[in-house]
Amino acid sequence: AQKVTQAQTEISVVEKEDVTLDCVYETRDTTYYLFWYKQPPSGELVFLIRRNSFDEQNEISGRYSWNFQKSTSSFNFTITASQVVDSAVYFCALSEASYTGANSKLTFGKGITLSVRP
């Protein structure tokens, strides 16, 4: 069975601080995909990144960066120089091996509520 653990439930930082959101996953598949989504107060899920299990290179996109460590089954997300607009709930998710198959499902973590204070 697949499982995603986001141990942090709520994080509060002051604007311009860096913040790291942790994600640990469990799967028996050798091929899988990991995701991060942002859910602002409006409720709509915003896709941030998808990473397959064969690609362990870290990725940076502007103020966002992701650290994939297969050895520790972790896929952590760092926001550099946080801004008030980063305040949202962030979900880490895992898909089964056949993600490219039409019916493959996403397993979500419980989410981390990030509050960035001015």
Added chain:
Amino acid sequence: GAVVSQHPSRVICKSGTSVKIECRSLDFQATTMFWYRQFPKKSLMLMATSNEGSKATYEQGVEKDKFLINHASLTLSTLTVTSAHPEDSSFYICSARGASGRYNEQFFGPGTRLTVL
């Protein structure tokens, strides 16, 4: 591209009534649609997966007679909450997925907030 809409965005109804929520893929054909439920401050729970023209596949513990799903066309799926009760109050989110290419991803709708009085 890859826009998914939901209607209504918010609905309040009396206990015992049925409520229909629509999920539409606006600029691509969705061979598969997924319905999720999210309680306040909680994760998304997959309720069911539907393929166009086929019966939906429900997750364990989800009452198929309570939550009727119809995926009649490649751009529309509906979720009907039958005889709604206060415990059905929740945020319902759909996602749509195309068959190939750039649409071979789950694209999420904006969600529908259901409140049952």
